[in-house]
Amino acid sequence: TAAPATHSAGTGVFSRTRARISARTLRTDRWWLPPLFTALGLAAFVTYATIRSFVRTAYWVPEFHYLTPFYSPCLSDSCAPGSAHFGTPFPELPMWIPLGFVVLPFLLGFRLTCYYYRKAYYRSVWFSPPACAVAEPHARYTGESRLPLIIQNAHRYFFYVALVVSLVNTYDAITAFHGSGGGFGFGLGNIVLAVNVILLWAYTLSCHSCRHIAGGRLKNFSAHPVRYWYWTQISKLNTRHMALAWTTLGTLVLTDFYVMLVASHTISDLRFVN
């Protein structure tokens, strides 16, 4: 493999204190496979989510009150009748504004600044570096100390918003226990929505910022048994953060896809009650 094209002598991995190796890497394994899969996975999700967020079709099943998470909360006069669970403080929106516009930027920010996703796209998109012991193409490294990457430090604030969004999604999942004739109902869609929400909670609570909020900056745990307990539980979840990050991308797509199929009458919901 060739050495990084943009290197200038004396900077980055070519600084005088680093070993003088002209090859970009001495690794002989297929180190590029994980970043490639990561890039493909992220691109697939972003493509699907972007298209679905803009199309404004088949996002709400009025009969059973199923609402896709991509449109929740729906807060404008453009929302399908019944889908705006929290009122419509916004007027009709032009087509270029997604109906979930109020929270989508925050959810995007939450995922973009997530400690796991940073690792994922720093490697697979930014190549900084693409893998262990593989030199990056960049000559300089400024880390997260200036724009735009200094925004990564705002992750904990995105986390607070994500908590509220998880509550909204929970509300949506509960109100979806709705039968076609009114009253209680229960179908396969409820299981899909509920599993999605549970996993979203698991992803959100396994966040590194959440762990720090629960048990960070304590001088001794014995004086704070409650916070220590939370910290211990979150730490267990936190070890699965990467898996939850990917699982929730999958369940978000599956949930939206299921709602789309039912809302467009492509399939009918499997009903257990009503």
Ligand code: FES
């Ligand atoms: Fe991944 Fe916070 S959501 S670290």
